[in-house]
Amino acid sequence: MKRSNTMGILNFSHLTADKRKVAYHEAGHATAIHFNNTLQRLPPVFFHIIFKETDISIDYALNADVEPYNGISRIEGGRFIQALALAFDNLECPSSEYTEKRLFKYADAYRLAFEADIVNLLIGPLAEAKYCMGMDNEPFDLQLLTVAAMKNYGGAEDLLAVNDYLRSYSVDKQTQNEVLKQFFTQAYDFVNDSKNWAEISKLATYILASGKDEISCDEVMALLDGY
Numbered sequence: 001m002k003r004s005n006t007m008g009i010l011n012f013s014h015l016t017a018d019k020r021k022v023a024y025h026e027a028g029h030a031t032a033i034h035f036n037n038t039l040q041r042l043p044p045v046f047f048h049i050i051f052k053e054t055d056i057s058i059d060y061a062l063n064a065d066v067e068p069y070n071g072i073s074r075i076e077g078g079r080f081i082q083a084l085a086l087a088f089d090n091l092e093c094p095s096s097e098y099t100e101k102r103l104f105k106y107a108d109a110y111r112l113a114f115e116a117d118i119v120n121l122l123i124g125p126l127a128e129a130k131y132c133m134g135m136d137n138e139p140f141d142l143q144l145l146t147v148a149a150m151k152n153y154g155g156a157e158d159l160l161a162v163n164d165y166l167r168s169y170s171v172d173k174q175t176q177n178e179v180l181k182q183f184f185t186q187a188y189d190f191v192n193d194s195k196n197w198a199e200i201s202k203l204a205t206y207i208l209a210s211g212k213d214e215i216s217c218d219e220v221m222a223l224l225d226g227y
Contacts, residue, residue: 019208021128022073025154026051027204028127030220032120032190033078035199040080040112047078049215051207077217078120080113114165115183121162122147122187125155127200130191142188147180199224 026049033047051073130140132153150159162183166176190196206223207215 020204021132022154023051023204023207024131024200025124025128026073026075027200027207028191029075029078029120029124030217031127031196031200031203031224032123032187033075034217034221034224035196036116036120037080040116042080042109042113042116045078045080047075047217047220049207049220050074050076050213051215052213075124080116081110114169118162118165118180118183119187119190121158121165122150122155122184123190124158125150125153126187126191128153128155130197131204140192142185142192145188147184 030047030049033045036042037045126145129145129150129152133140147159162180166180169179170176191200203220203223
């Protein structure tokens, strides 16, 4: 199911299909960010969706190696670890029992944020994979999916970020792989949940229909919360 850009002439049906894939990819990220914030009781984290179309059709026609929307469509912000970093770094020296409790509280929240960021990064390409497999009448089965295969669903940069997180988690490669397998399963379960998938699909449809270059987190939250 590797995305192919090989084409003899400009085919706008391919371009439209790529737009839908990327819309599901970014909708997966955004939906996960919003709902994981609520589930994990993490602090508010701000983000917005970039979904630009400027000159894409020209680049796509002239260069078969161009992947439409890559580097143009993305989520800006949305990392929980960044939201906690300032508060964590600015804690006073733990010289009292009260401060030690605060330090423990922030350390626990930091761990939750760390894990949520990894799962949210993996949910984007998994959402795109589920959409593509559904269009091809293929089963979205965890046993048939690998982390490496997410590169075929726009996940190359997501996986680079995940690997950076894992190197901070442990220097042991086996431990990294074991933890990654757990997080990948969590991300799959999120995407495969029928309610979550309905929300991802709703947001993807909104992204495509809005015609906007940027969609704020307020818009995303209002849509997903049914305001």
